[in-house]
Amino acid sequence: MEKRITTPLTKEKVKELKAGDSVLITGTIYTARDAAHKRLVELLDKGEELPIDVKDEIIYYVGPTPAKPGQAIGSAGPTTSYRMDPYSPKLLEKGLTGMIGKGLRGEEVIASIKENTGVYFAAIGGAAALIGKSVVKSELVAYEDLGAEAIRRLEVVDFPVVVVLDCEGNNLYEIGQQQYLQSL
Numbered sequence: 001m002e003k004r005i006t007t008p009l010t011k012e013k014v015k016e017l018k019a020g021d022s023v024l025i026t027g028t029i030y031t032a033r034d035a036a037h038k039r040l041v042e043l044l045d046k047g048e049e050l051p052i053d054v055k056d057e058i059i060y061y062v063g064p065t066p067a068k069p070g071q072a073i074g075s076a077g078p079t080t081s082y083r084m085d086p087y088s089p090k091l092l093e094k095g096l097t098g099m100i101g102k103g104l105r106g107e108e109v110i111a112s113i114k115e116n117t118g119v120y121f122a123a124i125g126g127a128a129a130l131i132g133k134s135v136v137k138s139e140l141v142a143y144e145d146l147g148a149e150a151i152r153r154l155e156v157v158d159f160p161v162v163v164v165l166d167c168e169g170n171n172l173y174e175i176g177q178q179q180y181l182q183s184l
Contacts, residue, residue, distance in 0.1 A: 004158075008056035009097045011117040017163045019170035023121065025159040029058040029100070031152040033079050036143050037087035044090050051142035052151060055095030060123070062100075063148035064132065073154070076132040078102040078123040085109050092116040100161055104173060114169045121161035122172075134159040 005013055007027030017023065030052055032040070040050055061081055065074030081101030088099060089112035100121045105113075113120060123131055137155035144150050164172045 007058060009058050009119075010056050011097060011167075014097050014117050014119045014167050017119050017166055019163050019166045019172040019175055021163040023161050023163060025058065025121075025161060026157050027155070029060050029098075029154050029156055029159070030054075030141070031062050031064065031150075031154060032059050032084075033061055033063055033149045034083040034087075035146050035149045036151050037084050037091070039143060041087045041090050044094065050094070052153075053095075054091055056097050057095075058098035058100060058121075059091070059096060060100040060154070061102075064135075064138070064152070065148070067138065071132070073132050073135040073138045075129045076135060077127065078125055078131075081105055081120070088112065092118050105165060110165060110169055110171070113165050114167060117167045119163060119167060120165035122164045123159075123161050131159070 002022040004024045007025065007029065043050055061079040061084055062076050063079060064076040067073050078101045080103045082103060082105065085106040085108065088109045092112045093116060096118065098119050098121060100123050102122050102125045105120055134156050135154050136157055139153045140150055141153050142151040162172065
């Protein structure tokens with residue numbers, strides 16, 4: 001089923017999303033990869049404030065290419081998500097509700113998604129140029145020294161994703177495999 005959501009991504013909105021749903025996101029999302037995640041969690045461990053408020057937000061695991069003239073961003077394909085697994089539970093505990101990437105997530109992240117009413121979306125790998133067209137504005141907000149891995153605030157319109165892990169722990173990768181095997 002295709003759904004449209006507008007950020008912020010509240011827990012009430014998260015509860016309406018089910019594994020397998022195609023979703024178009026409009027609003028603000030943030031970018032961050034493993035180096036930025038490491039810094040964020042180090043700040044939390046020290047009891048310090050984060051450079052962004054993650055409550056009811058979505059973080060997209062991406063290191064976009066530079067924008068061409070007239071574009072807000074260059075190619076913006078998803079990064080493999082398991083690299084953020086050591087950091088994701090602490091951010092979910094802090095109020096993060098959505099994550100976008102590609103690939104499997106570890107058991108600790110799945111448990112934290114369920115416990116904290118979060119959701120994990122997959123963006124389509126190999127469609128970086130197409131995904132970049134959903135970004136209408138990009139602003140650097142933290143960790144400029146990380147280059148492409150700096151944290152950016154993106155304004156997106158109809159950003160295409162699929163719910164992989166819903167807040168009940170349903171996993172599209174497992175469900176899809178089971179459905180395929182049953183069809184043989």
